Amino acid sequence: MVNLARCFHDIWSQGASRLGFPVYEASEAEITQQAAQTWTLQARGTRVLDNALEHRINPACPATLDMCWQDVSCRELHHTLLTGDDGMVFLANGRHLRNCPSLRHHPDRKIRRPLHFMAQKMKEPCFYLAGRNYENHGHFLLHHLPRLMAAQNSFTEMKQPKILLGNRVKRWQERYLAAMGIQAENILRAGAGTTHVESLFYAPQIWTDTALADPEILHKLRCAFLTHSQFSHASAASQAPVLISRADAPDRKLLNEREIAAEVERQWGTCEVLELSKLDFATQLRKFATAPLILGALGQGFANLLVASGALCLILDTEEQWSESYFSRTFRDLALMHGNMAARLFAGRSIQKREHWSYPLPKFKQELATATALWKQHRSLAPSP
Structure with a gap:
């Protein structure tokens, strides 16, 4: 069934892309309007890092580095659709959430489009921890886990959601989550095709201008x-x-x-x-x-x-x-x-x-x-x- 779901979604997505049907992007105003609740995960800030060693080895490198990060929010969204192994997110109206920095240069042809008639149902409230490159150690630790760490203080208000990963299974993902106190019974995985989530707590990855989150979160x-x-x-x-x-x-x-x-x-x-x-x-x-x-x-x-x-x-x-x-x-x-x-x-x-x-x-x-x-x-x- 997994391979069949992938096959149907790939045929639909590739056909739509070749025929010129765009993947419509949800605007920030539209995401805000659809949100039942909103939490601030990261407030903008800056820090200067001392790069004296690299500057000493090669004087062409700067002696100091400017690090900066931007405001990032988590929103409760109802009746979202997740697609593909990475878990691309679509609003109920079919518009794609492309506000994650990992999607800046991601082509439409690589995004699986939702098929409602094949959707699996997920009724538990879920915190989104999927997205591009979540199956990669470095990305998972530095780009995905920080938003979970930033959100944990609000989990009571979020109704103690399950942690929702994408479809690609990597055994080490659970060990990172266990180190944060997340037990195996609280981890769910989206399907390989389309997954309908009744209540999704969604935040984009919280790195922005700098490839790291707020140092306090890290x-x-x-x-x-x-x-x-x-x-x-x-x-x-x-x-x-x-x-x-x-x-x-x-x-x-x-x-x-x-x-x-x-x-x-x-x-x-x-x-x-x-x-x-x-x-x-x-x-x-x-x-x-x-x-x-x-x-x-x-x-x-x-x-x-x-x-x-x-x-x-x-x-x-x-x-x-x-x-x-x-x-x-x-x-x-x-x-x-x-x-x-x-x-x-x-x-x-x-x-x-x-x-x-x-x-x-x-x-x-x-x-x-x-x-x-x-x-x-x-x-x-x-x-x-």
Whole structure:
């Protein structure tokens, strides 16, 4: 039935797109008018981040970074229709909610259109936690979970809704939700075709101009994760530097990962190589919360920088120059936000999308030495706790 639903919806959506029938977008005024209730999840604000390390390694990079975020609301909407594996949202009148920043460049041809006669019924009140890329670790943790964290104080007023995920099942989604106190019996999944939800509490992803939410919201998420991991400051002194391995990744493996780890060992005395797929979530969090140095090739494992504190964080990336690579920039900002020193290190060559690659070892030796010296100087000048 799942494949049949997908097939019918794809035929309908592709046919409508080829015939020139547009996906009509709901205006902000229309969404507000349809809302039974509205809650503020995020109020606009700004923060300046200290980018001294990256500026030191490459003076062309700014010494400070301006972070900003906008007002975001959650609304109770009745008789919405969700479509596809991601859970695209339509109002009862068939207009698409395109006010999420993840949909800015999403083409109409990739949006499954609702089919009322095939709709599954969902009568429980639901909080929306689906949308584009919710099946990706980094996006789920940094773009989806913050709106749930921001809304939890209003759950009583929202009638204790179930958490509604999209149709694509990833086992790790439940572990993130468990870390926030959400039990498995309170998690529902939309169908692969059309799902009719009687009462949906909907908010777009709450990153806007900056690819991260309000730091206060992320701090609450960080505290929830640390509590879940049973983190203890007593273990921090003995923790080793960690290198996030991509040996278990399907693509973009760092071919000279062992050489990079050996250089860390030479300069720092030790290095623990972490294959995150072999560690439970609580252990991952404790490793990241206590490591003095965190580095590795760009990948979703850097989302765990949410719990790092006072560390030196180095993100190895490709590209020919110091471009504003989207996710390496996001992970850098996430690290800086919580009092770490962080920098992106670029290999100086572009690669194909899924190509394995190597980081130039002589370049890394110099960059690691520079970064380590600046981090030690910063720590010596920091006030005692």
